[in-house]
Amino acid sequence: MATAQGQWQDAMADAAVLVSPARLEHFVAAALRAAGTADEAAGAVARALASTSLRGVDSHGVRLLPHYLRVVEGGRVKGRAKIAVETRAPVAAVVDADDGFGHPASYRAVAEGCRLAAANGLAMVSVVNSSHFGAAGCYALEAAGQGMIAFAFGNSDSFVLPHDGVAPFHGTTPIAFAAPVRGERPYLIDMATSIVPWNRVQDYRSKGMPVPEDVAVDAAGRPTTEPADVAALLPLGGRRYGFKGAALASLAEILSAIVTGMPYCAALLPMAGPDVTTPRHLGHFFIVMRPDVLTSLDSYEAGMAAYLADLRRQPAQPGSRVMAPGDREWATLDQRNAAGIPVAPALLGEFAAIAERYRLEPIA
Amino acid sequence: MATAQGQWQDAMADAAVLVSPARLEHFVAAALRAAGTADEAAGAVARALASTSLRGVDSHGVRLLPHYLRVVEGGRVKGRAKIAVETRAPVAAVVDADDGFGHPASYRAVAEGCRLAAANGLAMVSVVNSSHFGAAGCYALEAAGQGMIAFAFGNSDSFVLPHDGVAPFHGTTPIAFAAPVRGERPYLIDMATSIVPWNRVQDYRSKGMPVPEDVAVDAAGRPTTEPADVAALLPLGGRRYGFKGAALASLAEILSAIVTGMPYCAALLPMAGPDVTTPRHLGHFFIVMRPDVLTSLDSYEAGMAAYLADLRRQPAQPGSRVMAPGDREWATLDQRNAAGIPVAPALLGEFAAIAERYRLEPIA
Numbered sequence: 001m002a003t004a005q006g007q008w009q010d011a012m013a014d015a016a017v018l019v020s021p022a023r024l025e026h027f028v029a030a031a032l033r034a035a036g037t038a039d040e041a042a043g044a045v046a047r048a049l050a051s052t053s054l055r056g057v058d059s060h061g062v063r064l065l066p067h068y069l070r071v072v073e074g075g076r077v078k079g080r081a082k083i084a085v086e087t088r089a090p091v092a093a094v095v096d097a098d099d100g101f102g103h104p105a106s107y108r109a110v111a112e113g114c115r116l117a118a119a120n121g122l123a124m125v126s127v128v129n130s131s132h133f134g135a136a137g138c139y140a141l142e143a144a145g146q147g148m149i150a151f152a153f154g155n156s157d158s159f160v161l162p163h164d165g166v167a168p169f170h171g172t173t174p175i176a177f178a179a180p181v182r183g184e185r186p187y188l189i190d191m192a193t194s195i196v197p198w199n200r201v202q203d204y205r206s207k208g209m210p211v212p213e214d215v216a217v218d219a220a221g222r223p224t225t226e227p228a229d230v231a232a233l234l235p236l237g238g239r240r241y242g243f244k245g246a247a248l249a250s251l252a253e254i255l256s257a258i259v260t261g262m263p264y265c266a267a268l269l270p271m272a273g274p275d276v277t278t279p280r281h282l283g284h285f286f287i288v289m290r291p292d293v294l295t296s297l298d299s300y301e302a303g304m305a306a307y308l309a310d311l312r313r314q315p316a317q318p319g320s321r322v323m324a325p326g327d328r329e330w331a332t333l334d335q336r337n338a339a340g341i342p343v344a345p346a347l348l349g350e351f352a353a354i355a356e357r358y359r360l361e362p363i364a
Numbered sequence: 365m366a367t368a369q370g371q372w373q374d375a376m377a378d379a380a381v382l383v384s385p386a387r388l389e390h391f392v393a394a395a396l397r398a399a400g401t402a403d404e405a406a407g408a409v410a411r412a413l414a415s416t417s418l419r420g421v422d423s424h425g426v427r428l429l430p431h432y433l434r435v436v437e438g439g440r441v442k443g444r445a446k447i448a449v450e451t452r453a454p455v456a457a458v459v460d461a462d463d464g465f466g467h468p469a470s471y472r473a474v475a476e477g478c479r480l481a482a483a484n485g486l487a488m489v490s491v492v493n494s495s496h497f498g499a500a501g502c503y504a505l506e507a508a509g510q511g512m513i514a515f516a517f518g519n520s521d522s523f524v525l526p527h528d529g530v531a532p533f534h535g536t537t538p539i540a541f542a543a544p545v546r547g548e549r550p551y552l553i554d555m556a557t558s559i560v561p562w563n564r565v566q567d568y569r570s571k572g573m574p575v576p577e578d579v580a581v582d583a584a585g586r587p588t589t590e591p592a593d594v595a596a597l598l599p600l601g602g603r604r605y606g607f608k609g610a611a612l613a614s615l616a617e618i619l620s621a622i623v624t625g626m627p628y629c630a631a632l633l634p635m636a637g638p639d640v641t642t643p644r645h646l647g648h649f650f651i652v653m654r655p656d657v658l659t660s661l662d663s664y665e666a667g668m669a670a671y672l673a674d675l676r677r678q679p680a681q682p683g684s685r686v687m688a689p690g691d692r693e694w695a696t697l698d699q700r701n702a703a704g705i706p707v708a709p710a711l712l713g714e715f716a717a718i719a720e721r722y723r724l725e726p727i728a
Contacts, residue, residue, distance in 0.1 A: 090454065121453035126658040162686045169686075260658055325607075
């Protein structure tokens, strides 16, 4: 499905060291604990990051560890937050992350959503007073693993132009959707509503490569392909059709921030700092639904199987094949489970410094 | 927001005759009744088409009348369908359209969704055994008019390439989302998951204009800008990033067809015929949620107001302004309520023939 991302991974893997997923997850959890994070929260963050790296989404995987250590040490994120769940209706709950990590609060929200949906067919759950939650897909997948269909939405600070705008407003606000597939791993969509993620630009820069056309703009809002000049990203659809991507970013923003009662994109402190002491109060939003309420489970499962088989057998461009959403991620997972997760030299250096600082066993 | 669509409307309006919205709605309903459609269903279709034309979405407005007359006369769509509602859970209902028009069944589904969500905070409703429902936005808007946030999804037959594919598979499957805004008309997203709608290509052809780059392909799946050669559309994101648009189409397809137990895109009879006697069994899917469950109504309303005001005051490209989703549609509605809805000469000719055939008062 994601050719551009596939090429990206290949390029990144060239100089990388392969590390076992279990080793990485263990290291992430140990480092977070050493920085003052409670066991359960550290485990949830480590699980989210390692599983995301396994699926090949390196932008939201273990590379986030140094950032998370900075913010938990700085006090922006509470390592020992007390997560609280309040049920607001038979099918609605609010999870208060207490300014802790977004990952344990989001896993908790999905667990609550699955419980309420199991009883009632459908549920919505918000997470408030949260921080970065990694890849939205983690939480949609968690629900799909329990036989549920789920949406996950999050927001972030300003990186992306509004349509017809010249300055960043929305974040790269993710939309994730997952659904169970009988006898297979779940169907999975996990996408930013910008054309490319922000850190992709940094990588073009570090490789001395131009950014593709119609993907990014400079500080004056003019199109640029020079990575050093990039000041903001274009929404999905680019200059001409970006009203669609901007609308999707806006939708995710409304669900994550307005419906949850949290600050919206432009009112958020930047993820990157320099302030790493003040909580950011991110919001997340989840919808969980049982697939066997509006039709039978047999009908749902047979329908998914037929649809996915038909999609995957569609004729393809030379040298490629048509994949269903998630296929690329699961292929990467199989490969990385077997061979290890590639960790780039720069990140390996950061991990070595982390190991030394917290007296942990080095990762490689 | 939608510059490309705005230009489009300006171009179309050049040679058009302006007709009052009430006159158009009355004519559509009268023609449908004359073709054997029950009063309530004819009224629902007319309301959907006229309101869609008013918002400037001409592709899904009154231009659909000749097609709807063909299918109701052909027997594909029952003019006197018996809509049945079955509640499957406290927050879930199935509306059986009985092979009638999609519009009355979808309005009914939204009414049921609003009723269930008012009581429980959230609801999902499917429509099964349906036909074309016009613009998905009609139904999200209907819920927003009742103070609810809503998603609407539909599917359609194959027009759009899968990512990396060479032949059409998904439809232009719409995603709509609407939310109430205190003191304003609702926030509205109503978008196809292809870059442009299918009939936009027909219009480029009739105007002798090339199709923009990276929007459409020929019968061999190769990029083309020649309207006469266009055989399929590219998903939002184009050749390089179309995996995102294809994923959104796939998501809408799963909710509209698989979750509802209806046939998926490639298994549907084509909307355009030639068979206009066999029912198509389209599915639609709606989620309705109260905005005052996870946060207070005051918090929601204040949050929306602040977010939208901030978005609308963002600095813009020279000669344009940053709009929120729906702003363009509501501006068009004000203008068309005052001046009338532009009806192109070709459509006016079709309306004249319809008037003669059914002995109706001509529209202009």
